[in-house]
Amino acid sequence: MNEDLTKFNLSNFLFGESNDPLQAPPSFTKWVQMGSWAAELYEPELLASADARTTITYGGKPRPVINLCSYNYLGLANHPEVLVAAHEALRTHGMGACGSPMLSGMTDLHRELERRVAKFLGREDAMLFNSGFGGALGTISGLLRKTDVAILDNRSHLSLRDGAVLSRCRAEKFEHNDPDSLDAALGRQKGRRQLVIVEGIYSMDGDFGKLKELIDVAESHDASVFIDEAHSMLGCGDHGRGAAEHFGVEDRVPLVYGTFSKAFGALGGFVAGSKETLQYLRFYAHPYVYSCALPPVVIAAILKALELGTSQPELRVRLWENADYFHAQLHTLGIDTGASTTYVMPIIIGDRGRMYQLCHELRRRGLWVAPVDYPAVPQNRICFRACVTAKHTRADLDEALNILEDTLVPTALQTQSA
Ligand SMILES: Cc1ncc(COP(=O)(O)O)c(C=O)c1O
Structure with missing residues (x-):
């Protein structure tokens, strides 16, 4: 295959390249190897429970993170x-x-x-x-x-x-x-x-x-x-x-x-x-x-x-207070959350390379969000997904917002002025 693999996405590897259906297409393996810096953001190892703050493996080492990845909306996964x-x-x-x-x-x-x-x-x-x-x-x-x-x-x-x-x-x-x-x-x-x-x-x-x-x-x-x-x-x-x-x-x-x-x-x-x-x-x-x-x-x-x-309806009340607060603060920062009005929020980046680069930076700084790439979303809506829960404290959310501001906002401004 002579084409530029960097321009490929998952939809390009649906058909096998050999007569054996049990063999992965070699071009897919090469594509994953070339993009290993992006692929390593997937299947991260969670070293503790899916709580608002947890520990994952990043760069081969345990990394404490604020967790905006898990679906533990009411905090019941680890309720005593x-x-x-x-x-x-x-x-x-x-x-x-x-x-x-x-x-x-x-x-x-x-x-x-x-x-x-x-x-x-x-x-x-x-x-x-x-x-x-x-x-x-x-x-x-x-x-x-x-x-x-x-x-x-x-x-x-x-x-x-x-x-x-x-x-x-x-x-x-x-x-x-x-x-x-x-x-x-x-x-x-x-x-x-x-x-x-x-x-x-x-x-x-x-x-x-x-x-x-x-x-x-x-x-x-x-x-x-x-x-x-x-x-x-x-x-x-x-x-x-x-x-x-x-x-x-x-x-x-x-x-x-x-x-x-x-x-x-x-x-x-x-x-x-x-x-x-x-x-x-x-x-x-x-x-x-x-x-x-x-x-x-x-x-x-x-x-x-x-x-x-x-x-305990107060769990739902806290979930929605957190979601509304986080939305409002993201909007103040000029961060695009698309049509979301709930505790599930895309943070739309739009450009694949930038999304993966920023996702690494967020993990280095201790914020865990999910990378979401095409074809899970349209190409122009490539994003991180953040899930807010009832277990996040205001301090967790404020720290997450600070990290997002430091990481995303200068990049957005640099892009505008370029
Ligand atoms: C809309 C929707 N339906 C169904 C499912 C499948 O649920 P489960 O992960 O429990 O298998 C998911 C998973 O995330 C989902 O987002």
Whole structure:
């Protein structure tokens, strides 16, 4: 290959270069080696818990950092009561569930969590998945068929898009959060049944889905709506029931999907809805039927996290106060956070090289943010992603802002004057 590899991105290496599908394309390996200074920012080793301040490995050494990377929105991943509950389950139930929920992996703790999630969301039933990704993929592919159409926001998470691909339905996209574009897409595509797929909070842009407007459009075409509440569940709404509660549309969506890996601080996914639909889905969602159930120790932690997240609304209040404060300060510094209005904030840099260079500088100075590159976001929106939590103190946030100001603002000014 003679082309300039520095101009390549992940989309250029989809096709193999040999006859062996088990071999990585040599040009990919060369590309990663050439960009190792950028690649080394990925898969950093966390040496402690996902707390507001933690320690990661950087440059081969432990580096204390302010953590704006983890999804530990309410600080429940390391809450002392959660840890006690997990320890107790480890003692009574051992480590693994050792089977699919269908055959042997369902425990009394799993059933209890199903009941509590259903009650929390005001639904008849709930079922659990061993990952949020598998839950979204399993629900979409378990319910849609070849003759159906999935209409997805063009910033949808891959778990949703892969679910549509697996179902073999027709998949159509509409412009991000644009009711007119959804209207046009629904007008163009007629399947036997239509499902509009949106998110409560978009994981890269940190903006809310425009749920009311999009549901209005979907209903006018007799289409059902599926909301991915991965980032919004337990963090949004007066009672923590997600973006659907926040926008007052809960009674307009038949299923509720969320994850336990974000505000719950654990692992897994769930879907809640009518008994009949879930009874069907339990047999047709492959990641449910053919994959091991969550470990009981994780279920016990989630049960306690649910109890704390619903009985302590002050955690949500603190989360939103922190998010609003951080947004306001970033804007004062002239830092572009796109359309975000939530605790998930892109810090848009736009230029790949500069983003990686700045990301190194931030880590050297003790601030941990996630690099987000194309194709996860469009080329002109290459960014860091910062997640603010209820556990950050004002001092943590102010120190993070100082580091961002010292690192980013002079660069922005230099670029303007160049
Ligand atoms: C919008 C969205 N849906 C689903 C998932 C998958 O969740 P999990 O990480 O729990 O597998 C994610 C993960 O970040 C997400 O951002």
